[in-house]
């Protein structure tokens with residue numbers, strides 16, 4: 001059984017392969033697009049542009065999670081996020097809200113948002129699991145080990161794929177005990193969150209194990225640091241606006257692994273990459 005919102009996403013998407021979630025960060029300081037969409041109108045226009053490019057979901061966030069980032073107040077997060085969610089939802093866009101606060105998630109759902117995307121998987125706010133259960137909305141359970149200001153000190157694993165899977169399963173248990181239903185849950189290995197570049201590559205290589213947990217999987221690699229530095233000498237990173245192609249290459253990898261959704265800033269490049277995987281007959285379950 002799937003959730004009605006995920007069925008709606010599939011209907012909007014109208015094509016095989018992972019659905020594309022376009023990112024709108026309404027923040028002054030997100031690492032990849034901070035400061036560009038802080039005004040409500042600019043954020044809404046950008047969200048609609050991402051939909052025109054092929055995004056089936058627009059993810060609206062008001063808190064930067066870049067390594068080292070400090071948190072905005074709850075009031076400030078609400079001020080940033082709610083008007084954008086409301087305006088996009090009014091235009092029939094499937095909106096997810098990228099928040100770790102139950103209050104912000106609740107306000108966003110009331111404003112027409114459809115999906116809660118919590119990078120802490122419900123760990124940051126003890127009220128989140130109850131809200132997930134009460135709302136019935138799809139909930140992205142991302143793997144997370146602590147807030148951004150010091151998360152990289154927690155990037156320690158013996159077997160990153162196995163440990164991330166086990167920690168996500170533990171979050172799923174908590175959410176189910178709180179009354180959420182399995183159809184609501186989407187898993188995300190949390191690329192870049194308490195992970196080194198090597199951990200990120202190991203998780204990408206092991207994506208099938210995440211998919212095998214039996215829930216839809218969301219993957220967020222877009223423009224992240226390990227894609228800036230891949231193949232480059234130290235100090236010669238790709239600039240943020242030159243990471244669409246490397247991001248699209250990871251979207252192709254995700255498509256082959258059977259991921260449900262990829263969260264990206266550059267929608268066109270990722271749609272193109274998924275089209276190639278589809279044409280090759282390399283989507284799981286479609287081999288000829």
Ligand code: PMM
Nearest residue numbers: 030031032117140142188190191220
């Ligand atoms: N990454 C960021 C923000 N939100 N949500 C999910 N589910 N998965 C991610 O990997 C993720 C996320 C950080 O990236 P950004 O600052 O460029 O949005």
